[in-house]
Amino acid sequence: MTAAPHLFPVRVYWEDTDGSGIVYHASYLRFAERARTEVLRAAGFEQWSMLAETGIAFAVRHCAIDFRRSARLDDQLMVETRVTAIGGASLEMSQAIRRDGDDIVTLLLKLACITRDGRAARMPPRLREVFNAIKGQTASHAA
Numbered sequence: 001m002t003a004a005p006h007l008f009p010v011r012v013y014w015e016d017t018d019g020s021g022i023v024y025h026a027s028y029l030r031f032a033e034r035a036r037t038e039v040l041r042a043a044g045f046e047q048w049s050m051l052a053e054t055g056i057a058f059a060v061r062h063c064a065i066d067f068r069r070s071a072r073l074d075d076q077l078m079v080e081t082r083v084t085a086i087g088g089a090s091l092e093m094s095q096a097i098r099r100d101g102d103d104i105v106t107l108l109l110k111l112a113c114i115t116r117d118g119r120a121a122r123m124p125p126r127l128r129e130v131f132n133a134i135k136g137q138t139a140s141h142a143a
Contacts, residue, residue: 008079010076010079022073028107029063056124058113070104084135087123091123
């Protein structure tokens with residue numbers, strides 16, 4: 001059984017588009033980042049407080065992105081996020097940005113767990129437990 005994704009709705013605004021009303025490619029990265037932040041928030045972790053309490057943050061180490069279709073001004077999109085693997089100091093996620101159930105963009109990411117000075121660090125046990133729970137969820141959360 002595959003865990004259900006975390007769901008995060010996004011409306012496309014003028015600022016997200018190029019001059020023709022088509023979503024600018026870098027905007028998809030912002031949509032995906034917001035969704036990953038909301039995954040943490042839904043699990044009870046604010047990014048700033050997580051850094052303050054644990055000294056840990058996440059940085060994108062690798063991102064593979066596949067642009068399949070274009071989204072446009074005023075489109076209602078849904079970002080689906082799944083935790084796919086948990087390592088000692090890393091986390092892998094897959095994300096799909098969809099419109100009406102059709103993939104617009106898909107992303108495969110590897111996130112590194114880092115300290116304030118940018119060095120790799122092992123994920124704290126409490127955070128690992130949260131990600132294991134997210135990975136094993138069978139019900140989705142809408143932000």
